[in-house]
Amino acid sequence: MTPKERYRKLEEYLSAENPVLLEVIREYQRLDRVARGLGLLEEEGSYTAKISWWPLISVLGTFSAGKSTFINHYLGMEVQQSGNQAVDDKFTVICYGGGKEVRTLPGLALDADPRFPFYNISEEVEKVERGEGSRVNLYLQLKTIPSDAIKGKILIDSPGFDADSQRSSILRISSHIIEMSDLVLIFFDARHPEPGAMRDTLEHLVARTVEHRDRDKILYILNQIDTTAREDNLEDVIGAWQRALSQKGLISGNFYAIYNEEAMQPIDDPAIAERLKRKRDEDWRRIMEKMEGVKIERAYRITKALEDFAKEIKSSKLPGLRDALRRWGRRVLLTDLLFLLVAGGGAAALFLLGILPTTPALLGAVGVGIFLLLLLVHFSARSGAARREIARLEESDPFLARAMASQTRWYRPIFGIWSGGWIRRAEEKLDSIIDYSRAAIRKLNDQFVHPLGQEKNEG
Template identity: 50%
Template sequence: MPKPDKTIKKRLDSLEQHLKEENPVLVSAVDGFRRLSRIGYATGLLDTGESYVTQIPWWPLISVLGTFSAGKSTFINQFLSYPLQDTGNQAVDDKFTVVCYSGERNTRTLPGLALDADPRFPFYRTSDELDKVEAGQGKRIDAYLQLKTCNSERLRGRILIDSPGFDADEQRSATLRLTNHIIDLSDLVLVLFDARHPEPGAMGDTLAHLVKATKDRTDSSKFLYILNQIDTTAREDNPEEVVGAWQRALAREGLTAGRFYSIYDSEAAVHIEDEALRRRFEWKRDQDLGEILSRIEQVSVERAYRIVGALEKHAEKIEEYYIPRIRKLVASWRKRVLVWDTAWLALAATLAVGSRFLPPPAVASLDTAISTLSADSLLAVGAGLAVAGLALYLHFRSRKWAAASVLKEISHATVSEESERLLRAFKRNTRAWRSIFDPDPAGWNRRNRRALKQIVSSANGLVQALNNSFTDPSGKRPRVEVAEAVEEAPVEVVSGEMMPREETA
């Protein structure tokens, strides 16, 4: 059975050591992914340089998407309480920026290679994916990615991704591929739109990519749609109409449920002369911003459930999707091989029957040769072996031609990542020593089927363990007594200021 390479083993050991300190419950999840990967290797769905562990981020991941003028960088700077990202009304940065915590006071900007070569970050081995989109793009990894560090406590234990502003119709396929990649990996996706552009119809392509492509996802709850710089609508006769226009635009793309947040940066806000209107805008902003920050604080908890859910999802996908697909592909291959073999047999029968219609001298010579072979046992065995060898050669040529036609169909009918998995798994089923009549795909034996059921069962047990960590339905845990607060003068909070959440002792 194929085994993972040393790099994968080393990463798994390092991850387990980290999780023992952070969240011991997830150590069992790593073991589940390890066992699931063995099934992937056996069936050919995984290469030995891959693992299901590497396909999900194990650190909380928050991505910020939107058009170039939506205020993404301003929002990130405000969240970090540090001017990390350059800001402007035009496109300032055309790279995906991964922001992580550093103990150093000075920030650092590292090239894309720092992400491409480090399995701890979400863009590990992205250069390989870029090469699949367009040959040679993998060498230009620094043109797509960069890593920034910041000494902000809000980043501790989290990874933040700032995407380049874009309109989906103008983007290179590589950039859109990276966008879809981070959407899949993220625990929370903040999608920002610019309230200064009151005609959302002009953003149709962007809305289609950011909204329409995500509304049917099973994890659609992780998307927060945010109308930024809402303060610019204060001078409108009816500010609510701007929000309503955006909500209708999202509804046209199929997003009819979920919250729509309205915020703005207090430091860059336009002056609102009407005090009552200003207080209303500030109240709305503080309410929505508070909810957004609360979701960010909950990312670590959601991540634990997401990882356990991903374990069960991968296991079910193998049994309910990939194995049936492989069965159909193998059945199609078998049918084509039999068609070719039948054609060879028909050709042989035609030649045998046709030989009887040759001129009489030729028929007599053929009969004499057959009689001579039959009389000499050694020659008969040799002739039999030659015929068997020719039959085997033609059969394996049939297998090869049939496999080539199926492989071509797989490449045309499926997307890149899925295509690679199916191609690899199908090739594993067409190896020379496997019969075309094998009832089950390669690696899908009784032991692996039983192991898969055990993995799903253990995933359910992990969910219960997480529930026990965060809930107490029976109320049997010791009650935590809260010390009576000492009366102090009330602290006046300036409306609109982003106040960092106080940590309780």
């Protein structure tokens, strides 16, 4: 799908949802044009493909942590198989669908459709496991269900993290969905209160997420706390998990403890049962509020991402590109200057010493020869210096390497590139996009925030 078709489909969807986001998509088009002009974006690429335009909730965790039971309860129907063993080794994308039954579609349906967060995910898998990108059906599936609870949202259920098979690809996909999601629920199993035994899982699910710029969107859920009733040690179990999480960098934040009432163990002591229920009800309410609020948060996240993308280009990509081009330009101009000094000085010496006669025809021929040789030396120096810079950049930033290759094409005038005027113009455009993003945030505030207690008149 071309960027133009993608813009059109997004506009069709957003026109009925939120007019502010309809304007934002046009700013994404501007950002794409700037990035393509710099060489940072492929012709078929788009920053709209780097975020989810639909509210996206991801459910991650270990085997038997109760992810599937939680999802089935939330949807009000049996969609995912549950059990103590690994019953599903794929990422399952769940969305609303017409009809009266659950339909399961292959992963290819997600990889080829830009409306979903796994668009072109086969390329990401291929980067980790060569040859696995063509087997995307082994990692993904799509389920459409007739549940009102999922209308307007996308829910992703992940395979457990305890299996070694396909671990690197699963972790790569998990990182991708954490980045794309509006809300991430990470489940742990209270029946295994010794978190040290799951150090690897904590490393991947906690240590990496606490560094995320949107880490407030990540909820850590200790599930099946009804199993603590027999020893009445809920606080000890929660404390053990919180200490384990804090060792991975989660000092405080979104930590919840729940259980499923339909699958709970009988609790003989009414006082303990009541205490667990109060804890469960309060945390369940807070989790549901978060899940219901993803639509509003998504609008802010999309708008803020526009600013973040523009800032990243301006503050990270452009300085690196400018420095690389300056080094390239200095090498080329120095080579040109040295050639002129050697060739021009040598020719002048031959004429001054009388070795060559100073006839107009010969002077013209030597001048033309020096000019043609200068062109050869100049373009050879351009190409060689560009290759060295591109090779250096490919190790640290492939996007900058691609931009460098684009900007140093043979037909681009070296003084125009070296002076950096085009970079300043790009910075001005990026500043305009950043300013727009901030104005769009204020427009969203006007929809949802009323400090004076006055609702906006809909009439």
